[in-house]
Amino acid sequence: MRRAWTAALIVVALAGVAAGCGGSSNEQTDPTAAWASGFCSAVTTWTDDLQSITQQFTDTSNLSQDGLASAAEDARTSTDQLVSSLKDLGAPDTDSGQEVKSALDTLSTTLDAETAQIQETAQGVTGITDLPSAITKISTSLSALGTAFSDTLQTIDAADTKGELQTALEDSPDCADITS
Numbered sequence: 001m002r003r004a005w006t007a008a009l010i011v012v013a014l015a016g017v018a019a020g021c022g023g024s025s026n027e028q029t030d031p032t033a034a035w036a037s038g039f040c041s042a043v044t045t046w047t048d049d050l051q052s053i054t055q056q057f058t059d060t061s062n063l064s065q066d067g068l069a070s071a072a073e074d075a076r077t078s079t080d081q082l083v084s085s086l087k088d089l090g091a092p093d094t095d096s097g098q099e100v101k102s103a104l105d106t107l108s109t110t111l112d113a114e115t116a117q118i119q120e121t122a123q124g125v126t127g128i129t130d131l132p133s134a135i136t137k138i139s140t141s142l143s144a145l146g147t148a149f150s151d152t153l154q155t156i157d158a159a160d161t162k163g164e165l166q167t168a169l170e171d172s173p174d175c176a177d178i179t180s
Contacts, residue, residue, distance in 0.1 A: 031093040036168035040175035042085035049078035065125045068134060072122035079115040083108040092168075096159035103155040110148040114141045
């Protein structure tokens with residue numbers, strides 16, 4: 001079950017699966033459930049945003065210098081919001097809480113660096129001939145984002161030896177589509 005949960009969250013990070021909305025009254029009184037709900041909501045918003053941004057370029061005729069710069073700015077804004085939300089969550093109220101917080105802090109640093117690289121690359125495009133190289137560099141940064149997110153989820157999963165977070169994530173309506 002633990003591997004299924006990890007695999008499901010990795011799929012979310014890489015494919016942008018949307019999670020459902022809502023919450024239960026139990027989450028109001030259980031700090032671990034509230035943390036899980038906040039985590040899933042933040043991740044879902046971010047993956048939805050990134051999916052929307054990338055869908056702009058399904059038609060390659062939409063590729064342009066301005067479009068790439070706008071998409072990079074949108075990705076940066078969304079990632080900044082995710083990082084802020086993760087920092088606001090703090091450590092979950094579990095035995096592994098500090099290890100989870102440390103993993104999320106490391107992820108936040110990586111997300112900041114990679115989205116800054118994406119934005120810098122997009123801003124460096126001076127004409128249509130620069131687009132192929134920029135897209136390659138941006139793809140590398142996006143891959144690094146996915147890898148960092150996946151590694152973080154594996155760290156969180158390994159730290160959750162008592163299954164406290166796993167249970168909270170599985171029980172949270174905000175995580176329903178992620179963990180199913």
